[in-house]
Amino acid sequence: MTPDELRELFLFEHLDDTQLAWLVEHGQVEATRAGDPLLSEGQPATCFYVLLEGTVALQRTIGGETVEISRTDHRGSYFGATQAYLGAEVASKRIYQMTVVPITDVVMLQLPAEEFGAAFREWFPMAMHLLEGLFFGMQNTQAVVGQRERLLALGSLSAGLTHELNNPAAAAVRATAALRERVAGMRHKLAMLAQGSIDAATLPSLVRLQESAVERVAKAPKLEPMAASDLEDEVGDWLDEHGVAGGWDLAPTLVAGGLDVDWLATALGECPAAAREPAIRWLAYTVETETLMNEIEDATTRVSTLVGATKQYSQMDRAPFQVVDVHELLDSTLVMLGGKIGDGVRVVKEYDHDLPRLPAYAAELNQVWTNLIDNAVSAMSRQGVLTIRTFRSEASLVVEIGDTGTGIPAAVQSRIFEPFFTTKAFGEGTGLGLDISWRIVVNKHHGDIRVVSTPGDTRFQVWLPLNPGA
Ligand SMILES: Nc1ncnc2c1ncn2[C@@H]1O[C@H](COP(=O)(O)OP(=O)(O)OP(=O)(O)O)[C@@H](O)[C@H]1O
Ligand SMILES: [Mg+2]
DSSP: OOHHHHHHHGGTOOOOOOHHHHHHHHEEEEEEHHHHHHHHTTEEEEOOEEESSSSSEEEEEEEEEEEEEEOOOTTOEEEEEETTTOOOTTTTGOOOOSOOOSSOOOEEEEEOOOOOOOOHHHHHHHHHHHHHHHHHHHHHHHHHHHHHHHHHHHHHHHHHHHHHHHHEEEEEHHHHHEEEEEHHHHHHHHIIIIIIIIITTTTHHHHHHHHHHHHHHOOOOOHHHHHHHHHHHHHHHHHHHHTTTTHHHHHHHHHTTEEEEEEEHHHHHTTTTTHHHOOOOOOOOHHHHHHHHHHHHHHHHHHHHHHHHHHHHHTTOOOSSEEEEEHHHHHHHHTHHHHHHOOOOEEEOOOTOOOOOEEEEEEHHHHHHHHHHHHHHHHHTOEEEEEEEEEEEEEEEEEEEEEHHHHHOOOHHHTSSSSSOOOOOOTTTSSSSHHHIIIIIIIIIIIIIEEEEEEEEEEEEEESSSTTTT
């Protein structure tokens, strides 16, 4: 290459004649065929490359997967030993940080890293200091951000989960204690039955009654308090009239189990008068134990649903990059954030279930929804409507998270994606939520985040390409 040709590359445009002559002397122009390996991540960084012709893809290995970071045919693009000029204490300068693959046949200018680094330091001493400052500054920020990123994920995960698990777990414990008491009561009653206060001939019909009561419990409608109390009055009266002592205490239980006056009249018609009260008590125990067992079943089912959602949310035991249904991700995130969203916010889902599945970093997308929903909920001060919509637009799948909160003033809108930009009080927000989301969507998924906002109507849209390779 001639000095004049070098001068045409943006990288070298203001170098003087001696510097260009140095490059001509040390540089070597080499052609490589499409697909042949050029340089690999982790190998010793011996060479600085400048693209002269063709297209290359830059790749990195993240979590065991090869990810394309970018692709370029821009003449003058450079890669390889790009940190050669940094001081010896920088470990990363000694190995290639990326793999570069020629997509077409390419021609490159190659410069030996050691010599190029030394020349660079000598030519630009002040720029060197600035670059080093920038490099170490970035490294520190990255470390802090990375840590915070993990903490954020962990924090919202465990906060949401503990809150959500607590209610059903406590309910199950409560119901189990009550069940234990009722079962003890039944054992006691059984002893009384066995002593002969009910004659042997009545027992089979009592067992039949019990079965019928169990069926009614399963089908018992959930009553409004007013309707329930009317029925309890009727049942209480009926028991009273039929000589069942303490019938008023039993009425609520019987009514909750779907046993009304008609049923009792039919059922106890078969029963001798003396056996009526023990029979009713026995039935009340049956209703109670049934109801308690249903409660326990509901609570434990809820617990396993939550555990399932946690697995889905954190993508435990799953490959980091995989083909996913965004709706599953959104739903698990909503479950995890249930406590944070609270009762004041109505969640409206407008999912397009015909959308195709999408290749994505699932756990990280969950972090994006988490951040956007968190922002939406705090913008609404926990009162309003949260709308989660999905639709397809051109070659992208779009997830829209809308809130009816304060909105984002125009002056603020241009800054919200900056790291550490926050309008929240000290200690409430770090201003990293949207920065993290941006990096996940734009850098990792080659997508886009758009926002439109007026007071009462703010929508964040996450655009994800359906075919990221294209
Ligand atoms: N849905 C929204 N409605 C109104 N303002 C919003 C909304 N989403 C984001 N913002 C504004 O953007 C700023 C930056 O958001 P970002 O999520 O990056 O940080 P943060 O929420 O302040 O803190 P962090 O998420 O780190 O706890 C917020 O402080 C807020 O002013
Ligand atoms: Mg936030």
